Amino acid sequence: xxxxxxxxxxxxxxxxxxxxxxxxxxxxxxxxxxxxxxxxxxxxxxxxxxxxxxxxxxxxxxxxxxxxxxxxxxxxxxxxxxxxxxxxxxxxxxxxxxxxxxxxxxxxxxxxxxxxxxxxxxxxxxxxxxxxxxxxxxxxxxxxxxxxxxxxxxxxxxxxxxxxxxxxxxxxxxxxxxxxxxxxxxxxxxxxxxxxxxxxxxxxxxxxxxxxxxxxxxxxxxxxxxxxxxxxxxxxxxxxxxxxxxxxxxxxxxxxxxxxx
Amino acid sequence: xxxxxxxxxxxxxxxxxxxxxxxxxxxxxxxxxxxxxxxxxxxxxxxxxxxxxxxxxxxxxxxxxxxxxxxxxxxxxxxxxxxxxxxxxxxxxxxxxxxxxxxxxxxxxxxxxxxxxxxxxxxxxxxxxxxxxxxxxxxxxxxxxxxxxxxxxxxxxxxxxxxxxxxxxxxxxxxxxxxxxxxxxxxxxxxxxxxxxxxxxxxxxxxxxxxxxxxxxxxxxxxxxxxxxxxxxxxxxxxxxxxxxxxxxxxxxxxxxxxxxxxxxxxxxxxxxxxxxxxxxxxxxxxxxxxxxxxxxxxxxxxxxxxxxxxxxxxxxxxxxxxxxxxxxxxxxxxxxxx
Numbered sequence: 001x002x003x004x005x006x007x008x009x010x011x012x013x014x015x016x017x018x019x020x021x022x023x024x025x026x027x028x029x030x031x032x033x034x035x036x037x038x039x040x041x042x043x044x045x046x047x048x049x050x051x052x053x054x055x056x057x058x059x060x061x062x063x064x065x066x067x068x069x070x071x072x073x074x075x076x077x078x079x080x081x082x083x084x085x086x087x088x089x090x091x092x093x094x095x096x097x098x099x100x101x102x103x104x105x106x107x108x109x110x111x112x113x114x115x116x117x118x119x120x121x122x123x124x125x126x127x128x129x130x131x132x133x134x135x136x137x138x139x140x141x142x143x144x145x146x147x148x149x150x151x152x153x154x155x156x157x158x159x160x161x162x163x164x165x166x167x168x169x170x171x172x173x174x175x176x177x178x179x180x181x182x183x184x185x186x187x188x189x190x191x192x193x194x195x196x197x198x199x200x201x202x203x204x205x206x207x208x209x210x211x212x213x214x215x216x217x218x219x220x221x222x223x224x225x226x227x228x229x230x231x232x233x234x235x236x237x238x239x240x241x242x243x244x245x246x247x248x249x250x251x252x253x254x255x256x257x258x259x260x261x
Numbered sequence: 262x263x264x265x266x267x268x269x270x271x272x273x274x275x276x277x278x279x280x281x282x283x284x285x286x287x288x289x290x291x292x293x294x295x296x297x298x299x300x301x302x303x304x305x306x307x308x309x310x311x312x313x314x315x316x317x318x319x320x321x322x323x324x325x326x327x328x329x330x331x332x333x334x335x336x337x338x339x340x341x342x343x344x345x346x347x348x349x350x351x352x353x354x355x356x357x358x359x360x361x362x363x364x365x366x367x368x369x370x371x372x373x374x375x376x377x378x379x380x381x382x383x384x385x386x387x388x389x390x391x392x393x394x395x396x397x398x399x400x401x402x403x404x405x406x407x408x409x410x411x412x413x414x415x416x417x418x419x420x421x422x423x424x425x426x427x428x429x430x431x432x433x434x435x436x437x438x439x440x441x442x443x444x445x446x447x448x449x450x451x452x453x454x455x456x457x458x459x460x461x462x463x464x465x466x467x468x469x470x471x472x473x474x475x476x477x478x479x480x481x482x483x484x485x486x487x488x489x490x491x492x493x494x495x496x497x498x499x500x501x502x503x504x505x506x507x508x509x510x511x512x513x514x515x516x517x518x519x520x521x522x523x524x525x526x527x528x529x530x531x532x533x534x535x536x537x538x539x540x541x542x543x544x545x546x547x548x549x550x551x552x553x554x555x556x557x558x559x560x561x562x563x564x565x566x567x568x569x570x571x572x573x574x575x576x577x578x579x580x581x582x583x584x585x586x587x588x589x590x591x592x593x594x595x596x597x598x599x600x
Contacts, residue, residue, distance in 0.1 A: 004369060007366065007369065008366075008367070010366075011363060011366035011367065015352065015355070015363055018354065018355060018359070019352070019354040019355070022354050022395075023354070092348070093348060093349075093350065093351075093352075093353075094346040094347070094348025094349060094350035095350045095351065095352055096350075097316055097344065097346045097348075097350055098344070098346070098350035098351075098364070098367075098411065098412070099367065100315075100316055101314050101315065101316065101339060101342065101343075101344045102339065102364070102367035102368060102415075103336060103339040103340050103367075103368065103369070104367050258318075
């Protein structure tokens with residue numbers, strides 16, 4: 001039974017990878033979007049690096065270095081949207097029914113997709129880091145730190161995708177899945193420590209940011225990029241991933257297990 | 262009974278606020294037959310097929326497939342059935358071969374066996390030349406053929422086809438019919454739904470006519486048609502002679518097997534003709550001709566019409582099947598955007 005499920009996940013994982021590679025638009029967006037973010041924000045906000053408190057709080061006076069974490073998180077969040085949309089497409093096309101009639105586990109259908117999305121997240125984060133390097137970002141934690149960033153990015157991506165899967169499975173609408181995702185990503189990003197150090201945010205935003213998972217993921221990335229391995233922040237990030245993951249994936253699997261029409 | 266592979270008893274399905282989609286239906290599908298569910302849109306055909314294929318929860322009732330309960334033995338049921346939905350459940354980003362290999366892996370068929378199986382299926386549905394093309398370039402008929410093939414990878418005992426030819430062009434429809442018959446010859450029991458009476462007539466060994474969630478009639482197509490009665494023989498005479506016509510009516514009324522003979526009016530030969538209703542048109546025709554011959558009446562034209570399933574439907578439900586050709590399911594654009 002266990003072995004069967006692994007082969008099911010592998011089959012579905014490979015299907016999505018093939019689909020991903022055959023969408024040239026994927027690579028285009030993975031490249032263009034971070035570039036736009038890097039250029040627009042870091043140009044407009046470059047003066048932030050000159051604030052004396054910024055340097056003492058973050059350990060760098062380069063806003064672009066600090067902002068790399070925000071670009072990564074934004075990319076993960078928009079990738080996560082695709083998980084739900086991919087599922088809705090399968091529901092619409094009738095392919096989902098084919099899978100559901102086959103003797104395979106429901107979880108395999110979800111995890112095959114999530115693991116494939118994790119691969120695409122990793123590819124995108126690597127691209128972002130390369131763009132960052134080209135723009136003068138230095139990664140203090142070195143190659144091991146990059147691996148750590150990828151681990152956090154991939155697992156956070158999977159956990160965050162769970163939310164989009166849940167919305168997709170309950171609404172069965174790609175429009176809703178897309179709009180909910182888009183509408184929440186920006187507020188969450190700006191109400192977190194992703195674009196500005198926590199202490200520089202207005203106090204009400206700080207309160208929100210403290211319960212916003214993006215804050216902990218961002219701080220882990222920021223530390224790995226600016227200072228090196230700060231295990232506290234890595235720990236917090238992984239706890240955030242775990243909490244979100246258990247809730248979002250658990251809920252998605254529950255909804256998915258029910259027979260749907 | 263051992264011969265019944267699908268057994269459905271008192272099946273009901275209610276959606277949301279009391280919308281009754283399937284209203285207490287019971288039927289049996291015999292092993293090895295093609296069993297049809299004929300009815301208009303909204304009759305509950307798809308709902309029934311989705312319940313039987315374990316995709317949808319029933320509200321009440323009982324159904325078994327090859328002795329396996331669709332709820333209690335869901336996992337085993339899935340191993341012995343194949344299903345083609347109304348939407349063509351294939352992946353457009355993959356090639357035909359990749360689609361079939363994927364289905365094989367869903368059914369845990371080992372790689373080497375899968376390769377042989379896929380080759381065989383591609384041959385069978387004549388897609389071997391297009392096997393390595395992505396489906397984006399496929400026609401509706403090709404996609405449906407692949408869909409059929411992909412539901413066969415597991416060698417199902419029962420194949421469920423939900424409106425297999427809706428939206429297909431006539432040639433593709435013929436193709437699908439041919440495959441369905443071939444499969445059935447190889448021993449696969451087939452349960453199909455359709456809104457086309459020609460399809461039910463052409464394919465089904467037995468069928469249920471369904472309307473508004475209920476089975477309104479069940480039987481062999483010929484039996485159903487025979488029950489609504491009557492074959493119709495229409496006669497047109499050489500001359501428009503009222504007297505001769507009356508003579509003919511008299512001669513015909515005495516024949517055995519004739520149920521009703523029409524009235525003679527002026528102009529009959531140029532209008533609808535003289536209509537005779539009978540139970541058994543083909544047998545009666547020769548007698549009619551002989552009787553007219555001995556009465557010395559010359560025939561201009563004779564037409565024999567047998568009832569269609571559409572007429573059966575009208576008689577049973579008071580409305581026509583009223584099939585409006587559906588456009589092929591529009592493909593929703595892929596949301597490839599990453600914003």
